[in-house]
Amino acid sequence: MTELRPNIKDFEPAALRERLKQEGLPGYRADQIVGWLYARGVEDWEEMTDLGQDLRRTLADMFETRALELETVQHSIDGTSKGTLRARDGAVLEAVVIPEEDRTTLCVSTQVGCPLACSFCATGAMGLTRNLTTGEILDQFIRMREALPEGRSITNLVFMGMGEPLLNLPNVIPAVRTLVDPKAFGIAPRRVTVSTSGVVPRIAELLEEVPVNLAVSLHAATDEVRDVLVPLNKKFPLSELLGALRKLPRLSRRHPIFFEYTLMEGVNDSVADARRLLKILAGIPAKLNVIPMNAHPDAPYRPPSAEVASRFMGVLVRGGMVSTLRRARGSDIDAACGQLALREAHDQLSRKAEIGDPTEAPTKPAA
Ligand code: SF4
Known part of the structure; x- marks a missing residue:
């Protein structure tokens, strides 16, 4: 061979x-x-x-020069495109391009699958196959750039695709350094955001190495609910996570932490939840992105009604929180946040569900 x-x-x-x-x-x-x-x-x-x-x-x-081949690109009615890419060992992963008026954002994956098993996430239901290499992270940019329509270029990067970036720092950090290198991709560091579900000991390490934006997938304001939605919370509970964030240097209103909060009906969408959020985030320069849940077959959650979402946002805004209610992008092509998973993995999971595999029974979170 x-x-x-x-x-x-x-x-x-x-x-x-x-x-x-x-x-x-x-x-x-x-x-x-x-x-x-x-x-x-x-x-x-x-x-x-x-x-x-x-x-x-x-x-x-x-040297080889190509790490990934683009297999397919699916286009959403809202302009979002999802690329399915294949590595040299046959591993398959996904990347998503989200065009907006003033920017084009690429969402990249850092692992094939993910070990953290968040209960609302299709990728989490796949388990981890392996970490992506630096070249495979960078090739998502190159392959998706080649597929863009004439005249469009990628202006922003978010590490929010498949996988937990902070569990793959030896590949993520060199990839970020290449992305921001003026001789390579030349993306401004302020246009690069790395997301984490809360791998507390690695947050400071990331920010010491590369001056990127940090996004934290929060999704709950109590340990009781977060333990179910983001099981990593059992290892690094909210007090530890938020305590570590408070100690980060260089935070300000101009350099806030971005918090992601997926709104799920009857789980984390009450007025009390919004008030708790204000309380636990007090003193942290923060921007909160609230995204209604995208219902998909691998998770037992649904989005709240527009009325409930707007009541939730009202509490945050009146409490002085910089917060935005975002619409889920690319949900018709399974490209929305938490939906990235390969169709074949979806199919395997549904087959298991049909034959009643007891290990796949979803856990209902505490409301
Ligand atoms: S939400 Fe992110 S960290 Fe959680 S299982 Fe999905 S990919 Fe992994």
Whole structure:
């Protein structure tokens, strides 16, 4: 069997410089390669015309350049597109492009599946297959950029797809460094947001390494409800999570923490829940994104009525919380938050449900 060569995109620009130095090549060669690969999206060594024939051959013997192939793109009626991508080992993952008036946001995955088993999330129902490599995270950007209509470019990145980014920091950090490198993708760090369900010990590590925005998937204002929705809460309860966030340096109203709150009927949508949220987030520069639940077959939750959602938002706004009620994007193509999971995994789960697999019985959260 032929051994796979390393993928050049697994090396962030500084590491590539070091790697090439070991081969006796000067640092500026790494800059040239980074420019071809990321800024121009060229992956064929023969097209990198300022590298010289011998060097192109050497590099082609040393490195692969593509980590992912785009299998399909589905388009939602609201303009959102979901790409299904396949890695070299056959692993399949998803990435989502969300066009808005003033920006185009790409939502990337960091793991194939996810080990955290949040009870409202289709990805969580799949379990974890493996972490994605740095090159596989970056190739989601490149493959989805190639599929964009003429004249559109990706302006913002959110690490909110399949997986928990903070459980894959050795690959996420080099990917972010490449995304924000002016010679590579050149995305401004303020346009990159990394989301976590609350892996407390790794939050400070992430922000020390890369100056990105932090989003926290909160979803509940009490440990009782959050233990069910986000089981990681049993390990890192709200007091520990919020205590760690309060200690983060450089937070301000201009640099807040983004909190995601999926609103679920009868679970976390009461006036008392909104008041509790105001209380537990007091003193943290915060922006709260409230997103009505997208009903899907892998979770026993539904969105509340528009009236209940608006009452919930009213309490937050009157309490001085910067908060937005967002509409779920791409729900008709299973591309909304918490819906990313492969169709085949969905089908397997439904088959298990049909034959009454007791291990798949959903747990109803405490209201
Ligand atoms: S919500 Fe995020 S952390 Fe939770 S199971 Fe889904 S992908 Fe994993």
